[in-house]
Amino acid sequence: MAEVRNCSACNTLFNYTGIRDICQKCAAVEEEQYQMVYRFLRKRENRAATVERICEATGVSASLLYKWVRKNRLQQAMFPNLGYPCDQCGHLTYGAKLCENCSDTLKKEIKHLEAAEEFRTSVKKSENGTYLAQRPNK
Template identity: 65%
Template sequence: MGEVRTCPSCGEFFNYVGVRDVCYKCAQKEEEMYQMVYRFLRKRENRAATVERIVEATGVDKELLYKWVRKGRLHPAVFPNLGYPCDNCGRLTTTGKLCERCAKELKDDLRAFEAAKEFRENIQKSERATYLSNQDKKEK
C-alpha cells in the first residue's frame, strides 16, 4: 500500500508506491521530455553536447537531466559531457554523490584523522604506563 504525497512539480496529490517521485501526469510529461532529449542526443553531432547545450536546444530543465543521469537513463559512457553536480563543490560527476577530487580530499582527511587519533592513543598509553610504573615504585 502506498502513501499519499504531493507532487513536487504540479502540487497535486498522488499515491506514492516507491516507483515515481511525481504524479502520473507529470511522469508522462517527463517521459515525453526524456524522449525528446534522447532523440536529440542520438544524433551523431549532438552526442558530445553539454548540459547547457541540451537545455538550450530542448528546453528541458537541468534538474531533469541530472535526475536521468543519476538514475542511469542517460549514460555518460555514451554521452561523455553529461553528469550531475557533486554534492560538495558542484562540479559535474558521473558516479556517487561526490566528484573524484572531493572524494579524494575526504579520504585524505579521514586518513589524517585516523593517524592523529592513533598517535594520541599511543601517547596516552605511554603516559599511563609511565604513571603506573612510578606509582608502583612509590607503593613498594
C-alpha cells in the same frame, strides 16, 4: 500499502508507491521530455552535446537531465559530456556523488583523523604505566 503525498512537480495529491515522487500526469510529461532528449542525443552530431546545449535545444531543465544521468537513464559512456554536479562543490562529476578533487580531499582528511586517533591511543597507552603509589618508609 500506498501513502498519499504531494507531487514534487505540481503539488497535487497522489498515491505514492515508493517508485516516483511525482504524480502520473507529471511522470507522463517527464517521459515525453526524456524521449525528446534521447532523440536529440541519438543524432550523431549531438552525442557530444553539453548539458547547456541540450537544455537550449530541447527546453528541458538541467535538473531533470541531472536526474536522468544519476539514475543512469542517460549513460555517460554513450554521451561523454553528460554529468551531474558534485554534492560538495557543484563541479560536474560522472560516476559518484563527489568529484575527484572533493573525494581526494575527503580521503586526506580521513587519513589525517585516523593518524590523530592513533596518536591519541598511543599516548593513552603510554600513560597507563605502573606508578609507585607510596614511597617506602626508611
